[in-house]
Amino acid sequence: MDVDGPSKPQRKLQPRSPEQRFTIRKPEWQYLHLRMTFDPPHPPDHTSPSYPPDLLTWKTHLSTALNQFLGISGTAIPIDFLHSDVSEVYLRIPREDAPRFMAGITGWGEDIEGRTVGFRVLKSAEFLMGIAGGEGRDLFG
Amino acid sequence: MVRVKQRYLLFSILYPSVPNGGPAIPQSMAFNQPSPSNLTRTSLAAIIRNSISYNFGDWGMGQAGSFVVKYFSGATSTGILRITRENYRILWAALTYIRELYGQPAVFKVVRVSGTIRKAELEAIKLAEETIRRVKREQKSMEANKSGRGVAAVFASGKASSAKKPQVATVEDEEDEMIVDIVDSSDDDDDEI
Numbered sequence: 450m451d452v453d454g455p456s457k458p459q460r461k462l463q464p465r466s467p468e469q470r471f472t473i474r475k476p477e478w479q480y481l482h483l484r485m486t487f488d489p490p491h492p493p494d495h496t497s498p499s500y501p502p503d504l505l506t507w508k509t510h511l512s513t514a515l516n517q518f519l520g521i522s523g524t525a526i527p528i529d530f531l532h533s534d535v536s537e538v539y540l541r542i543p544r545e546d547a548p549r550f551m552a553g554i555t556g557w558g559e560d561i562e563g564r565t566v567g568f569r570v571l572k573s574a575e576f577l578m579g580i581a582g583g584e585g586r587d588l589f590g
Numbered sequence: 591m592v593r594v595k596q597r598y599l600l601f602s603i604l605y606p607s608v609p610n611g612g613p614a615i616p617q618s619m620a621f622n623q624p625s626p627s628n629l630t631r632t633s634l635a636a637i638i639r640n641s642i643s644y645n646f647g648d649w650g651m652g653q654a655g656s657f658v659v660k661y662f663s664g665a666t667s668t669g670i671l672r673i674t675r676e677n678y679r680i681l682w683a684a685l686t687y688i689r690e691l692y693g694q695p696a697v698f699k700v701v702r703v704s705g706t707i708r709k710a711e712l713e714a715i716k717l718a719e720e721t722i723r724r725v726k727r728e729q730k731s732m733e734a735n736k737s738g739r740g741v742a743a744v745f746a747s748g749k750a751s752s753a754k755k756p757q758v759a760t761v762e763d764e765e766d767e768m769i770v771d772i773v774d775s776s777d778d779d780d781d782e783i
Contacts, residue, residue: 515647516647517647517648518647518648518649519646519647519648519649519650520642520643520644520645520646520647520649520650521644521645521646522645522646522647522650523647549649552649553647553649
């Protein structure tokens with residue numbers, strides 16, 4: 450190995466940027482913020498065994514919608530529920546499945562207990578921060 | 591004008607279960623046994639549509655529901671499907687996911703994907719000939735085994751010339767019938783859109 454090559458001191462003299470940059474081109478997940486819509490809507494402060502929907506209800510309805518639009522291959526999309534809040538939910542799915550997933554659930558509607566139930570995509574992002582907060586200011590106090 | 595590109599899928603149906611109660615037949619003959627008589631071009635199309643709908647839902651039906659059964663022969667359990675080029679994989683997958691026909695275990699094997707029906711037909715003929723050759727060979731080795739020559743006969747079966755004519759006349763008839771069928775099906779061929 451050539452240790453004392455003439456090029457080595459030269460390379461040392463080259464200015465190096467202290468910062469390193471990289472781009473995540475193909476993230477693994479897509480994060481979604483969904484709302485379950487009811488028509489006619491529930492009155493405020495309404496609670497019943499079926500409202501607000503729990504995570505199992507979410508999973509059932511999402512599976513029904515996906516099964517209708519994409520068949521078995523749609524119900525095979527893995528859904529990770531991250532958080533639920535009244536009739537809204539934060540979840541993540543594999544990024545490649547996101548277009549099919551969103552097309553499947555937004556085109557679905559069904560009469561359940563006298564109300565038409567559907568889904569609305571409130572936010573969709575490749576990173577959790579994209580759907581979780583406003584501008585992320587609260588992160589830094 | 592832009593030409594609509596098509597794909598032709600040549601498939602054969604294999605039946606992994608041996609019909610019980612009958613005489614001993616070569617295994618490859620049992621595998622390629624004739625399909626149930628109520629399996630026709632229309633009923634086959636309905637079964638495949640069911641599979642597409644079950645596995646790929648409304649979207650799948652929209653993409654691949656427009657396939658056509660160009661040819662199906664129940665005697666040889668072989669057929670040709672036509673589908674637009676973009677969607678042949680969906681149809682292929684749906685075929686693969688079919689596990690039984692009329693309660694009988696069945697496997698759909700896509701033998702060839704072709705851009706013209708002529709190539710698919712030629713492959714079908716080749717497939718039929720190959721099947722007959724294999725059945726004959728197995729028949730010979732079965733007979734040799736019965737007469738006590740054992741394993742040596744299996745290895746020598748390729749050049750055995752003294753063996754009696756095997757009882758596969760029905761299969762040869764099928765071959766004839768099949769070629770005729772194929773010629774018929776190419777008459778109403780409308781792939782040159």
